[in-house]
Structure formats: C-alpha cells, structure tokens
Amino acid sequence: MILITGGTGFIGSHTAVVLQQAGYDVLVIDNLHNSEREVISAIGQITGREPAFIEGDIRDVSLLAGLFKTHHIQAVMHFAGLKAVGESTQIPLTYYDNNIQGSITLLQAMRNAGVRTFVFSSSATVYGDPQRLPLTEDHPRSATNPYGYTKLVIEDILESLYRSEPGWKIARLRYFNPVGAHPSGLIGESPQGIPNNLMPFIAQVATGQRKQLNIFGNDYDTPDGTGVRDYIHVMDLAEGHKTALEYCNAQAQTLLTTNLGTGQGYSVLEMIQAYEQACGKPIAYQVAERRPGDIAACWADTTYAKQTLGWKADLGLKEMCQDGWRWASRDNTGQQKRGQDSFNTD
Ligand SMILES: NC(=O)c1ccc[n+]([C@@H]2O[C@H](COP(=O)([O-])OP(=O)(O)OC[C@H]3O[C@@H](n4cnc5c(N)ncnc54)[C@H](O)[C@@H]3O)[C@@H](O)[C@H]2O)c1
Known part of the structure; x- marks a missing residue:
C-alpha cells in the first residue's frame, strides 16, 4: 500500500x-x-x-x-x-x-x-x-x-x-x-480565494467569476514581453x-x-490564446505592474528525467487548457467556499 x-x-x-x-x-x-x-x-x-x-x-x-x-x-x-x-x-x-x-x-x-x-x-x-x-x-x-x-x-x-x-x-x-485537470473533469485544482496562479485565474475570468486578468508586466526580456513558464x-x-x-x-x-517539467516555456499571452481556444470565449485582460519577486522566464531541462526515469511529459498546451476548462466549467460551487485571501501559490 x-x-x-x-x-x-x-x-x-x-x-x-x-x-x-x-x-x-x-x-x-x-x-x-x-x-x-x-x-x-x-x-x-x-x-x-x-x-x-x-x-x-x-x-x-x-x-x-x-x-x-x-x-x-x-x-x-x-x-x-x-x-x-x-x-x-x-x-x-x-x-x-x-x-x-x-x-x-x-x-x-x-x-x-x-x-x-x-x-x-x-x-x-x-x-x-x-x-x-x-x-x-x-x-x-x-x-x-x-x-x-x-x-x-x-x-x-x-x-x-x-x-x-x-x-x-x-x-x-x-x-x-x-x-490542467483529470480529463474526466471530476478532479482538478481548487484555488482559495483570488488565485494568483495564471491558469486558475484565467479559468475564473472564463467562467465569469472575475472580470479580467491582470498580466503582471509586459516588458520582460521575453519574446512578447510577458513572463514565460514551463x-x-x-x-x-x-x-x-x-x-x-x-x-x-x-x-x-x-x-x-x-x-x-516539459522543457517548453509558454508566455502569459500564449496561455491566454490557448485557453480562449479551449473555452471558446475571449479572456479580458489588462497589463499591470510587475510583481516583486517574479522572474522573467523559467523552464526545465528534462534530460535527466528522461535518462533516469525514461519519463517525459506527453500532453501539450491544448490538453492542459481543455482539461482545465472542463474542470473549471463544471458546477463546482462547493469548491469555492473555502478561503478568503489572495496569495501567490507556488
Ligand atoms: N501546485 C504547484 O504549483 C506546486 C508546484 C511545486 C511544488 N508543489 C508542491 O506539491 C505539493 C502538493 O501541491 P498541491 O498543488 O497539490 O497543493 P494542495 O494544497 O492542493 O494539496 C496539498 C494538500 O495537503 C494538505 N495538507 C497541508 N498540510 C497538511 C498537514 N499538516 N497534514 C495533512 N494534510 C495537509 C492540504 O489539505 C491539501 O489537500 C505541495 O507540497 C506543494 O508545495 C506544488
């Protein structure tokens, strides 16, 4: 066990x-x-x-x-x-x-x-x-x-x-x-209060719980200026x-x-576009100040995981957004009763 x-x-x-x-x-x-x-x-x-x-x-x-x-x-x-x-x-x-x-x-x-x-x-x-x-x-x-x-x-x-x-x-x-979430839409991420992680926040804009997304900084040294993550x-x-x-x-x-990780970085704008495709709605956003402590870009070298475990990530941005949206758009009102505060989660 x-x-x-x-x-x-x-x-x-x-x-x-x-x-x-x-x-x-x-x-x-x-x-x-x-x-x-x-x-x-x-x-x-x-x-x-x-x-x-x-x-x-x-x-x-x-x-x-x-x-x-x-x-x-x-x-x-x-x-x-x-x-x-x-x-x-x-x-x-x-x-x-x-x-x-x-x-x-x-x-x-x-x-x-x-x-x-x-x-x-x-x-x-x-x-x-x-x-x-x-x-x-x-x-x-x-x-x-x-x-x-x-x-x-x-x-x-x-x-x-x-x-x-x-x-x-x-x-x-x-x-x-x-x-993302399990493809069944039966389990997923249930952020407390106002999520500061990107995907749950986008999801809440898509479901109408939030008016718009804040993009914290569009002047980073990245291809489109927004933060890049794996x-x-x-x-x-x-x-x-x-x-x-x-x-x-x-x-x-x-x-x-x-x-x-996947070894592939996506920017905030790329995530928004992919999510818009998954949910079939526009995601309203505005550009806000950079958040202290945020870094421009971060992605993994996946060589070691492949060598030692024979493991690599197979699912792409499309599945991440589609599965995440299936979970977010179900009736999960019970999931939203917890927590009042807004914090940056890891
Ligand atoms: N989600 C991320 O972005 C991320 C990234 C890197 C690492 N991690 C790490 O992965 C782990 C899981 O993250 P997650 O996103 O599933 O978080 P989560 O909050 O959804 O899950 C953590 C679970 O641990 C439980 N828990 C907390 N303290 C406990 C305690 N003292 N005794 C018993 N249960 C307790 C919580 O109730 C919760 O169900 C955490 O250690 C987190 O730091 C998460």
Whole structure:
C-alpha cells in the first residue's frame, strides 16, 4: 500500500488516480486544510474504487504511528504542505511548522516503522532567480521566501537522512508549473480565494467569476514581453510520480533529484490564446505592474528525467487548457467556499 499525504489536494489526487489505475492500493492522509473530502469519492468514480482515507495531520505523532502499525505501507508520497508564497511571508512559523516539522514527523514515523521509500514534492522554486536556462538539476539553489526555504530545508533533510543509514530510497521531484485537470473533469485544482496562479485565474475570468486578468508586466526580456513558464499537465506529473516510485523500488538505495517539467516555456499571452481556444470565449485582460519577486522566464531541462526515469511529459498546451476548462466549467460551487485571501501559490 502507498501512503499519499495531501492526497485530496491537487497533485496528490491525480497521483492517487494514476497509482490506483496501475494496481496499487492507496491510503490518503489529509487534514482537509486546502481540499475537500468529496475528492475521495471522485477518485472512486474515476478508478472504480475509493482509496482508504484518514482525515488527520501529518504532525500527529500517535496518529502516524498507528497508521504505520495498522496498514502495510511500502512507500510514502509526500504532497502535504502549505504552498502559498505570499502567505508564507506573513506566517512563516506556520509554514516552517507545517512543512518542515510535518516532514520530520512523517520521516520519523517511517523510520520507526522500517519504511524507507519516500517521494517528495519539491519545486522549481529551489532554483531561485535562474542564472541560466534551461534549468538543470545542478543549478545553484536559493530561496527568496519562507515557502521556498521549506523546500530547500526538506531537500537537505532528505539528503542527510539518505547519508545517515543505508536503504533509503528517496526521490526529490522538482515540479515546474502544474496545470490542467483529470480529463474526466471530476478532479482538478481548487484555488482559495483570488488565485494568483495564471491558469486558475484565467479559468475564473472564463467562467465569469472575475472580470479580467491582470498580466503582471509586459516588458520582460521575453519574446512578447510577458513572463514565460514551463507548464506541465498534472496527469503527466502524476505519471512522473509513478515512474519515480518504480525507479526507487528497483534500487537498493537511491537519492534521486530530478526536474519534472516539459522543457517548453509558454508566455502569459500564449496561455491566454490557448485557453480562449479551449473555452471558446475571449479572456479580458489588462497589463499591470510587475510583481516583486517574479522572474522573467523559467523552464526545465528534462534530460535527466528522461535518462533516469525514461519519463517525459506527453500532453501539450491544448490538453492542459481543455482539461482545465472542463474542470473549471463544471458546477463546482462547493469548491469555492473555502478561503478568503489572495496569495501567490507556488
Ligand atoms: N501546485 C504547484 O504549483 C506546486 C508546484 C511545486 C511544488 N508543489 C508542491 O506539491 C505539493 C502538493 O501541491 P498541491 O498543488 O497539490 O497543493 P494542495 O494544497 O492542493 O494539496 C496539498 C494538500 O495537503 C494538505 N495538507 C497541508 N498540510 C497538511 C498537514 N499538516 N497534514 C495533512 N494534510 C495537509 C492540504 O489539505 C491539501 O489537500 C505541495 O507540497 C506543494 O508545495 C506544488
């Protein structure tokens, strides 16, 4: 059985689908801070069986000990975490406690139970402001906000753990910009309040929830002046996790660190155009000031993931927008009741 922390969240839920469809048994733990219990039944609808679900917090030592005792867990995929960059600058202690302490508690429970296979959601944010593109895994790391710092620290903790005793099989997966949704439209991303990530914001303009999109800066040193990012379909990302798990399982021990991206950057204007085609409506936008901390462009070098995992992203911008729109345009009013604040998410 695979334990998925944060498994009712955006990326965890899609990974649960892929794992169940590949024949794995899945146990989800989530405190529902940023997701809904209904996601479990949606996963059941897609795959034909609901994963086991525990509502709980990864910082709960006795809950975790019990969980490892009562279930035959072979590996852990660790998605649970807070991810809003702006919020992390306002409540850093909460971020350090939830993300760093949460990871330590989880790893301690694994160690006590003799479970040593761990797949971690890291982020391209660990590269800071890119010194060169595309980003290779050996690019220097840095953090400009507490959220990013939690990823750096957890990556380092995993390295220390790997070096401290034999047998750990650890994958540190650095995601670029996950977008889209499961093609069924039954699960997807449910941003809190005003989304500052591009795709959910475009979606809310398309559904009429927001009047227009702000493009933060059109004078960057990019082909059309707007920011360029490496968007990756969440289903490709989920497949990447399955491949990373299988890679770990095949090793006696490993510390794998790899990008998961497409290697292709798209500008904000290109994203808007592709989304307009998917939803069949114009997306109103205005150009606003650059946001502090935003970088001009960022995309992955995907060579290492191809070499080690034999994995590459297959889905393009069209699928990202079509699947994202199918999810966004369904009646998901229940998804919008959470959260009031507007924060930059990773
Ligand atoms: N979405 C992105 O753009 C992106 C990019 C890079 C990395 N990541 C990382 O990937 C992971 C998953 O991201 P996501 O987009 O699916 O986020 P998400 O918020 O949709 O999912 C995270 C889930 O973890 C749960 N959670 C948070 N703290 C918890 C705790 N202490 N105990 C139990 N459950 C807890 C939340 O309720 C939520 O369901 C995060 O670690 C995030 O930092 C995300």
